[in-house]
Each structure stands twice: as C-alpha cells, then as structure tokens.
Amino acid sequence: MNTPPPHNAHRYAVYYTPSPGTLGWLAGSHWLGRCAALLRPLPQLDIHGVEPEDLQRLTAAPRRYGWHATLKAPFALAPGTDWLELHHAVQQVARGLTPFAMPPLQVEQIGDFLALVPLPRHPANTALAAVAEACVKELQPLAAPLAADDLTRRSAGLTPRQLGMLQRWGHPFVLDEFRFHLSLTGSLGLVDTATADLVLDAAQQYFSDLPPLTFNSLALFAEPAPGADLVLLDHLELGA
Template identity: 35%
Template sequence: MSTPLPPLPEAWRYALYLLPPEPWYTLGTRWLGRCACTGRAIDGSLRQRLAHAARIDLPTLDRWTEAPRLYGLHATFKPPFRLAARQTAAALDAELQRFAAQQGTFTIEPVIEPLRGFLAWRLRHGDPARDALHRLADACVREFDAFRLTAPAAELARRRQAGLSDAQEHHLRCWGYPYVFDTFTFHITLTGRLGHAELVASQRALETAGTVLPRAMPVDHVALFTQPLPDAPFTAARVYRFDGRVDTIAQTATAED
C-alpha cells in the first residue's frame, strides 16, 4: 500500500512547470544561483567556479540571473496564479494527480538561444516533439483554469507594457497570460532581459562553462511550484509523474553538493 501524501499547504500563488532533469538541473541551478527544490542559495564557491569556467566574474553572473532566480529553474506550462474562490490546494493536488496519470512521456531537444531579450534553453528548430509539447502546455492552461483567480488590473497593465499583439491581448484577457496556445514558446529562462551585446556574452559564457548536455530531455511530469507570500521565491512542491508517481521532494539537491 502506498504511503498517503501529506497535505499540500495553501500558498499565495501556484504555477505548473517542467522541472528540468539532470544534467540541465545542476548546470542551470548553479547558473541561476538558487535551488528551486530546497529554496536555498547555491554555495558561493560553486558559483565562483562556474563563473571562472565561463570566463566571467561572479557579480556579472549575479546581475544577469537576478530576475529568473526568483522563480527557480523551470519551463512554464501554466504561469503563476492565485486560487479562485472556493478552490483549495487539496483539490488542485487531486486534479494534478488525475491529469498527470493520463499523459504520456516524450523527449525534446533543447538548445540555448535568445528569446524576447533574454537567454533560454528552447526547442531545437524542427523538433518532432513540438506538437506533443504544445498539447501538454495547452491542456495545462485549459484544464486548470477553473483554479485560477482572475488577474487584477495592475497585473494585466504590467503585462501590456511589453507591447502585445492582438492574439496576445486576447489570451491575456481570457487566460491571464499572453503567451499561451498559438503564442506559446517553450523556454527555460536563464537570464533577465539583456542588451544584444550581453545576450551574446551570456550565451558564450554558458556554452564555455564546460558541461556537455545530452541531446534529448525527457518530459515525464508536471511540477507544481508554490510561492508562499507575495514577492517570496518560488519553490518546487510536488512533481506529478506521468507513470502515476508523485514526488514530494522534486529533486535531490545535487546542484549544491
């Protein structure tokens, strides 16, 4: 008999993400400077060695990665949301278990490229798993929308500062986020927004860091990240695997070893 899961605590916001597996997790977490699973900062000596291998100084790396550090290493399926009235963390947990058990595992081939002014791991052009990935992301947005509290006007206004297309504006009003469905682009964020010269430099630095990554990354779960309080960092709460298992500790903290 399986051990019952502990109750999922209530949080300020929730998000449905992909938690990158090894070796992307260790490299990406050391690059960002915070472990999304433990919530702890990465040991300074580890980051110093990474910065040295990348031929940059640590303050530069810290500045490049300040914005994504809050969210932790991830790819977005359903962006952060507050729970709607009459919804509970327990109901969200149960629905995620049901949803994940109905999905099938596939692999993608990420490459490092700029996107909208920041650096990210993105899908390789022509990746045959693109349709499967879009179906999964679309299903996360659609099937969990009943749990989402309508975004406040201030958040919508902040999103509009990016200069949205008509399609993105429609998605923002209907789904609370502009980059879903036909405007969705898979990405694992690695820097904040940078100028062109620093984008080129950051890509060169990460490629110089020396980690040889496999070609294929498995997509075999949906991870639930939580934000306990406004402006607090996000941490991984649970990983709902497509074989029906649920991990309450998403990863071992290899990035800090």
C-alpha cells in the same frame, strides 16, 4: 518528492523541470544559483571576464522562479479553491499524458534574454505544445481572474491576440503564442554588450553537455508570498 505545501500561497504554477538531483536539474540550478527543491543558494559558473556580481544580477529574475519551463504561468487560486484541489487537478492532468523524449535543447536569445529552447521543427515540439495546452485549459477553472490593475500593467505592448489570451487564460503567451523555453537570464540590458556576449558563449558551452532529457512529470511550484522565491512542491508523473 513532497515538500510540505504552503496552504495559503500567494500563487501557484505548473512547470516542466528535470527531476531534482538529476544532471539536468543540477546544471540549470547551478547556472541560476539556486535550488528550488532544497531552497538554498548554489555556486554559479565562473565565467572568465565576467564579474560574479554581473552574473548574479543577470540571472536574478529567473533565479527567483527556479529552474523551469512554464506550462501554466503563476496564478492565484479562485475563491473557494484550496491547495489539495489544485494538487489533485494537476495529478489528473499528468495521468492523462504520456512521457516522451525531449527534443535536443540549445541556447538562444529570445527578445532581450537568453533561454534554453528545443530545436525547431523537431517532432517532439508538438507534444510539448499539447502538454502546455492541457495545463492551461484544464487548470484555468481553478485560477482566480486577474485583477484590473494586473491586466492594465501587463497589457502594454501586447497584440490584440495576446491581450485576448491574457484576459481569457491569465497569460499572453499560451496556445498558438506558446514557446517552450527554460530561462537562463533576465534582460541582457542589465550588463554591457561585451559581458552579455561572454555569458552567451559560456551558456552555449555549458549546456552543450546537457544529457538527453525526458518529459515525464509536471512540477507544481508555489510562490509563498508576493515577490518571494518560488519553491518546488511536487513532481507528478505522467501517466501514473
């Protein structure tokens, strides 16, 4: 797919997503309540005992970013860099990678949010980490440095290692700090414990039927304006 790109987008990002229209894409997009490819809301799961408004609030943060796993977190382009240069660079990264079968995924709580994560110690986790490292390192020359206020705001609670990552790569959880995940909720503290437990149970049942996924492309996203919903611009096939 090729959505006409916003040439002056606030930020861009490189993600893993299942191909639009596949069951893997539709399952996650319906869970979040928005399709980042068609740019429209979608009906969410009806969870017994959970008010629709609570599920909407709980999924609001990941819904803005669309169904995805982060490889290169949102960044502004460096001065003098344009969208076409970025698109070409992402294409070059994709061409240097080989498609592979994803590990089985399971719902897990990470910190205070729910996410779909690969089974631990699965051999394909090494390939996932290598793809993320390639995106972070090879695309960083096209990224603008973080502004001083952004660094200050995002430094709270980080370890010295994570702070160094933030300063060098624009994000604290990269390289050896990276953990592949597709976010399902924002903070579980937005709802009461009973509601959070019902949402966890529903997510585990819902995603237990997710078909096997293949990592065969890099997804280029854009945030058109500060705070705007991110949109899927293009899927760039690995090895192509």
